[in-house]
Amino acid sequence: MSAMWTVKVLGLAAVALPLGLELLGRLLRRLRPAGTLNQVLFFPSEVACVEHIFSSLSPRSCLCPLPHGVETSLSRLLRSVLSATSSLDLCVFAFSNMNLSRAVLALHDRGVAVRVLTDRDYVTISGSQIGVLRKAGICARCDASSVHMHHKFALVDGRLLITGSLNWTLTAVQSNTENVVVTEEPDLVRPFAEEFLRLWERNDPARSLRPQRPKLQPGSAD
């Protein structure tokens, strides 16, 4: 009877173990990475003080007339950008927003490797921050193609993607109806990381010796 029990248990284990391992393997392959972030921010953002995001001070310690201690789409976007600890790859059509520029400069000051790619024609828009970033020592390249480099995405530490309709301008943040997706989903992050590298290398000034054609009219419904 004891031998019969042993045989039964061993037989059951012999069937159940490989089946269980196969099932577990399949489940693990379909698991999300722990705590995968998927967030959507809509704009226009409420106007509120963001001073505390750049410093360790309490929101209440700022004396400016804007509302304090309010979490807004802009404050969430700034926090996502400022979460970078090793790299920020930014690929944005138009960049004139002072708060976002301040965040990028803060990262550079902290030693985060920042690369900025922007549209050649929109580098000259009123209030463009590209010159400010370059003066601070940040490497910024302009897309040299004859059409618009219309992306508006950022990659934080190669793991967090920030992308959407929002150009990094004051009008886009404070006035327009816009969206930004913030995601750690690897199937979305990976293609954008490859796209950034492709465009970054394509616009390496050392490589682009070809004559540049005039672009399409800036401001067309691109």
Add this chain to the structure above:
Amino acid sequence: MSAMWTVKVLGLAAVALPLGLELLGRLLRRLRPAGTLNQVLFFPSEVACVEHIFSSLSPRSCLCPLPHGVETSLSRLLRSVLSATSSLDLCVFAFSNMNLSRAVLALHDRGVAVRVLTDRDYVTISGSQIGVLRKAGICARCDASSVHMHHKFALVDGRLLITGSLNWTLTAVQSNTENVVVTEEPDLVRPFAEEFLRLWERNDPARSLRPQRPKLQPGSAD
């Protein structure tokens, strides 16, 4: 000995079963819905014939001079739009692309409920398809706010989100450097569905009796 084995097996089962069920429950809670789609399309799209996407004909049966049987970003985007079986909610800043217009018209002809929301100023751009859609009986509303409705997203059957930098224009599809995210991720789809409803209701002509202010200059780096 037999009784000892039985006790051992039952004891082991009593410990292993609840632990296993707890572990399984945790794993299942972190599982993605089966086959969750997460795709990124980059533009400009290769120029190729898309006739076969609109008909059941073989790609080779079209006699136009464009390359045939080539899968492109545009063909993938068209397939995503045409996968709608019950509804298409479209919220797009500028809409002049003939192929995308043809896809929306085809859905309407099939009985799919189509709603289109667009920017008031960009409804008049050269080649705008909004008038064509309206003539076909599709309900299209223009955003009445004084700033840009700069979204470029579509919701297919309330389950698939198409969003990115790409306006639905020929220049955006064939020339610009652009991106489109196609995702079924519920945490991303849900906020966009709520945003569409919010804007759709806000721009209900029966409700908007307020005078409309002139918008910011169209074509600014919004």
